[in-house]
Amino acid sequence: MRCRIASLRHPGSCRTLWDHFALCLVLAAASSAPSSAQDAPTHTNWPGPGQLFVGTCYQPVDRSSEQIDRDIAIMKRAGFNVVRMGDLSWDSFEPSRGNFEFEWFDRIMDKMHANGIRVILDIPGSPAPIWLHRAYPGVDIVNENGARLSPAERYMDDIGDPDYVREVGAMAEALTKRYAHHPALLAVGYDNEIGNGFMSYSQADRQRFISWLKKRYGTIAALNKAWATQRWSRRLNAFEDVDLPLAGGPGPSERYLDLHRYWSDVTVARLQELEAIRRRNMPNIPSISNLWDTAPRRGFDYLSTYKSYVSYGAEGFYPGDPVSGAAGALMVRGDLPTPIWFNEFTAGGGGNYGTPGRSRMYAYLALMMGAQGILAWTFNSHPGGEEQALFGLLDHDGSPSWKVDEFARIASEFRQLSKFGFPRYTHPEVAIAYSFDSFVDSHPNGPSNTTLQYFRPSYTDQVQGAFEPLFRANIDTAIVNVAHDTLSTYKLVVVPADYVMDAASATALRDYVNAGGSVLMTAYSAKVDEHGQWFETPLPGRLSDVFGLKANAFYQVESALKFELDGHNVDSGARHYEVLEPATATVLSRFTNTEDHAPAVTINKFGRGNAIYLATESKASAIGPVLDYCYNLVGVHMGPRTPDGVYARTVDGRTLYVNTTRAEKRIPIAGERKGIISNRVYQGTVILGPQEADLIP
Numbered sequence: 001m002r003c004r005i006a007s008l009r010h011p012g013s014c015r016t017l018w019d020h021f022a023l024c025l026v027l028a029a030a031s032s033a034p035s036s037a038q039d040a041p042t043h044t045n046w047p048g049p050g051q052l053f054v055g056t057c058y059q060p061v062d063r064s065s066e067q068i069d070r071d072i073a074i075m076k077r078a079g080f081n082v083v084r085m086g087d088l089s090w091d092s093f094e095p096s097r098g099n100f101e102f103e104w105f106d107r108i109m110d111k112m113h114a115n116g117i118r119v120i121l122d123i124p125g126s127p128a129p130i131w132l133h134r135a136y137p138g139v140d141i142v143n144e145n146g147a148r149l150s151p152a153e154r155y156m157d158d159i160g161d162p163d164y165v166r167e168v169g170a171m172a173e174a175l176t177k178r179y180a181h182h183p184a185l186l187a188v189g190y191d192n193e194i195g196n197g198f199m200s201y202s203q204a205d206r207q208r209f210i211s212w213l214k215k216r217y218g219t220i221a222a223l224n225k226a227w228a229t230q231r232w233s234r235r236l237n238a239f240e241d242v243d244l245p246l247a248g249g250p251g252p253s254e255r256y257l258d259l260h261r262y263w264s265d266v267t268v269a270r271l272q273e274l275e276a277i278r279r280r281n282m283p284n285i286p287s288i289s290n291l292w293d294t295a296p297r298r299g300f301d302y303l304s305t306y307k308s309y310v311s312y313g314a315e316g317f318y319p320g321d322p323v324s325g326a327a328g329a330l331m332v333r334g335d336l337p338t339p340i341w342f343n344e345f346t347a348g349g350g351g352n353y354g355t356p357g358r359s360r361m362y363a364y365l366a367l368m369m370g371a372q373g374i375l376a377w378t379f380n381s382h383p384g385g386e387e388q389a390l391f392g393l394l395d396h397d398g399s400p401s402w403k404v405d406e407f408a409r410i411a412s413e414f415r416q417l418s419k420f421g422f423p424r425y426t427h428p429e430v431a432i433a434y435s436f437d438s439f440v441d442s443h444p445n446g447p448s449n450t451t452l453q454y455f456r457p458s459y460t461d462q463v464q465g466a467f468e469p470l471f472r473a474n475i476d477t478a479i480v481n482v483a484h485d486t487l488s489t490y491k492l493v494v495v496p497a498d499y500v501m502d503a504a505s506a507t508a509l510r511d512y513v514n515a516g517g518s519v520l521m522t523a524y525s526a527k528v529d530e531h532g533q534w535f536e537t538p539l540p541g542r543l544s545d546v547f548g549l550k551a552n553a554f555y556q557v558e559s560a561l562k563f564e565l566d567g568h569n570v571d572s573g574a575r576h577y578e579v580l581e582p583a584t585a586t587v588l589s590r591f592t593n594t595e596d597h598a599p600a601v602t603i604n605k606f607g608r609g610n611a612i613y614l615a616t617e618s619k620a621s622a623i624g625p626v627l628d629y630c631y632n633l634v635g636v637h638m639g640p641r642t643p644d645g646v647y648a649r650t651v652d653g654r655t656l657y658v659n660t661t662r663a664e665k666r667i668p669i670a671g672e673r674k675g676i677i678s679n680r681v682y683q684g685t686v687i688l689g690p691q692e693a694d695l696i697p
Contacts (some may be wrong), residue, residue: 052418053186053373054363054411055082055117056393057344060108061092062380067398068108070378074394076115077409078404082374083112084343086292087192088154090171091129094205097167099139100174113184120288120343120375123274125168125191127154136163146248154386155193158200160208160266165273176281188282189289189343190274190309194297195302196375199247199263206244212262214239226253226531249446254532257500260440263511264300275309286311288373290343294331294439295461299438303334303481310336315378316344319362322647322660326369327467327479331434335478335485339372339423340396347376347403348391354403356689364658364693368649372423374408375610411679420676420695421652428476429636431490432466437500441501441532442524454500455524456576462497462524462618469624470494474648475631475641481505487512491634494627495521496618504528506542513546514607518634519548520626521611522618523554523578540613547611548585548604551578557593559614564601565583565589565625572622578615585613588629601626610634642667646688656695659688673697 056075060068075083085108086093094100112119116307135153138161141149149156157164168191179185195469217223220236229235231252236242245255271291278287287310293302306313313332319325346362348354363374378392392405400422414422442459444451457465463479470477478490483504487493493512497506498521506526526540535541538550554576561572565588577591577598585604590597604611612630616622631638640648647662654676659665667686674681675694686696 017481033096033692037324050418050422051168052367052373052414052422053082053118054407054414055080055084056374056376056379056407057084057087058086058379059088059382060105062382065381067387068111070398071524072111072115072117074400074404075379078536079415080117080407081411082120082186082373082375083379084120084122084189086175087124087189088127088474090127091131091207093124093175094129094171096131096133098170098180099208100171102174102178109179109182109184112520113182116573117184118186119182119184120187120189121175121185121594122189122192122289123175125172125270125274126157126197127151127161128164128168132164133157134166136161138162138202138204139164140202141198141200142205142247144201146201146683148202155197157197158202158205158268159194159197159368160200160205160263165270168270169273169277171661172277173281176277180285181462185282185285187288187615189293189314190271190287191237192290193292193295194267194270195292195299197298197616199259199298201244206242206264209244209259209262210239210242212265213242213258217257219405220272226533227258228531228533229251231241232358232417234371244368244667245445247445249444249449251446252275253441253444253449256444257437257441257532260299261301261437263298264436267298267300268305271305271309288312288343290316292316293436294328299436299439301481303331303434303479304435304484305482306332306334307336310609312336312341312372314340314341314343317362317366317374317595318344318346318349321363322645323468323471326365327365327464329369329371330391330467330477332478333370333478333488335431337425339370340366340426341373342366342371343373343375344377345374347378347393347407350387350388353391354401356402356406359403359695360410360658361658363414364656365647366539367414367417367424368647368656368658370424370426372411376403384633387600394404396693400483403510410548412537416422416676417695424649426476428478429491430470430475431478431480431482431485431487431493432463432470432480433482433495433505434463434492434504435498437530440496441528442497442499444532455497457617457619459499459524464521464625465620466494466522467497468620468625471647472644473627474633474642475636476639476649481500482508484514487517488515491518491619491636493517493519494623495519495525497522497524497624498526499524500530500532501526501535501541501543503542506512509543510546513609513611516608517613518610518630519546520614520623522614522623522628523551523576524618543611545584546604546606546629547602547613548583548606549602549613550581551613551615552581553579555579555594559593561591561600561622562593563589563591565601566629568625570622570625572616573620574616574619576617580613580615585611588612601629630641640688651695652697654695656693657686657688658693659691664689669696 245259315332380394381392442455538544580599585602587599589601
């Protein structure tokens with residue numbers, strides 16, 4: 001295993017051959033990437049669907065040999081069966097160009113294997129080492145003012161630079177060959193938090209952006225039309241007139257949208273290149289990566305591309321609350337049939353030492369959603385760097401904190417639960433549409449852009465507003481890109497505030513409804529086309545006939561909007577409404593406290609399906625009652641009934657209850673039951689203490 005790549009440890013002719021090969025790889029990567037997760041080879045070393053994993057993220061570069069031995073002993077005593085290593089450590093594997101040093105990591109891998117701990121090996125493509133920045137200044141970030149920035153903070157790498165592409169490929173090639181057959185290896189990850197990188201404004205980046213525009217638009221006339229350059233005397237006479245749009249503004253939203261699309265494509269290309277290397281060198285090893293596609297700095301379009309580089313959806317899980325945490329977790333799954341992995345899992349936090357019971361509660365919430373693995377971030381608290389005050393399982397002096405015991409308890413309980421149908425494989429009947437383009441274009445840069453004044457609350461808040469009633473009703477939900485995922489498996493598709501309605505998404509929704517599906521759309525949806533320009537046709541653009549109405553006018557009101565639906569009075573809490581003008585649509589409800597008593601909810605029969613429109617924002621209090629109506633309309637199976645703050649799912653005839661609150665909660669049950677987690681006997685009522693969970697037969 002090791003001698004096959006021995007020559008790659010030293011610079012010379014082999015590296016020159018690699019340089020040539022890497023260029024070929026970059027060109028071939030897109031065509032070699034799989035079209036779906038189902039196309040990927042079977043992962044023959046995977047332990048199977050009936051095993052759960054609990055462990056931690058580990059940075060051995062901080063630790064001496066003696067400390068590593070003590071750390072592994074603590075992990076083993078805690079019952080950990082997985083560890084994630086390698087991330088953020090490029091120069092530990094390759095301290096200088098072409099000089100690969102793996103022996104130190106070999107010893108750690110061997111020790112993990114000897115102690116029964118499997119390894120997720122992160123290919124550390126970011127941050128790039130200082131030696132790479134010094135050898136290839138094109139990897140440095142250039143800011144909007146044209147100043148070259150030193151790589152002081154992690155992720156300050158221009159991942160579009162060809163030298164970076166070649167060097168990260170060489171490192172990934174060496175690393176995957178080295179450990180492809182190591183018995184400890186469970187999975188690989190790619191470029192930790194790649195979505196949190198920086199945009200760069202070098203002249204080379206500008207030229208790459210121009211090339212991207214040429215490929216996308218073909219002619220300068222088409223680009224001028226897409227960017228509406230006739231407005232305010234901004235016509236382009238040639239592609240060389242293009243400047244990189246400014247992420248921080250000012251600038252028209254059409255250009256801002258393409259800027260983010262360009263950087264998204266750059267990010268996805270790097271992931272697909274790494275996936276091509278994995279498929280060649282490690283065809284039986286799955287990819288489980290912490291990518292952070294929603295990072296505010298750059299982000300990328302995960303949901304329309306993930307099947308070309310993801311085996312299992314994964315993320316860093318640092319929830320502010322159960323609802324937002326669950327929504328974020330489900331976004332990384334899309335419509336994959338595989339379980340979710342939490343490659344980083346809340347243990348403490350930035351400036352937060354941790355709260356007893358909190359991680360365990362969220363571990364059970366994750367298990368309920370379909371998690372297979374949770375890895376505490378992080379094992380040892382860091383003595384230096386950017387996360388000195390992000391506290392791990394060990395204190396800075398190396399002594400185990402109470403958090404080790406809490407994660408040990410999780411590991412012990414999860415071993416037991418793996419016999420009872422976990423990890424849980426979900427089959428959602430409801431999907432929520434999410435669009436990277438709508439996320440970007442609904443909050444464009446620059447103080448002069450009127451979209452910022454129009455689109456409130458934010459797109460993210462409105463997507464979460466649609467998700468919240470579903471989650472509180474204990475209904476499994478998928479979050480998908482409607483143009484790239486299969487809609488026919490869902491009984492209901494919810495489209496909250498989907499501002500950008502491109503042709504492919506409109507066609508997917510039209511075909512879905514026509515074939516018998518039901519769609520619930522809310523205000524703010526389908527206002528602009530794929531170029532970020534408002535439709536010059538009746539709204540919702542491209543779908544007005546599907547919903548059987550026009551929704552051009554809108555108003556703000558002083559008091560919260562109210563309406564009646566299915567015999568229930570609804571206080572929506574919303575103050576924005578659109579004036580619906582039905583053509584073929586039927587009015588289900590009208591606002592009761594507006595002068596015009598405008599329609600609040602309509603339904604239109606289109607083909608064999610139904611198109612429902614809510615005339616106000618996707619706020620949980622507004623959309624929740626409409627969702628209740630839709631459940632009955634399409635026959636969605638309801639989840640277990642629970643008090644507020646308690647979430648539940650039934651697995652193989654047993655119900656897992658999770659109390660996310662700091663108060664005792666009581667859930668009525670029939671007869672006598674013994675909790676599998678607690679070993680308590682319940683008579684007619686399950687009593688859950690604060691942040692407690694139990695599995696009830």
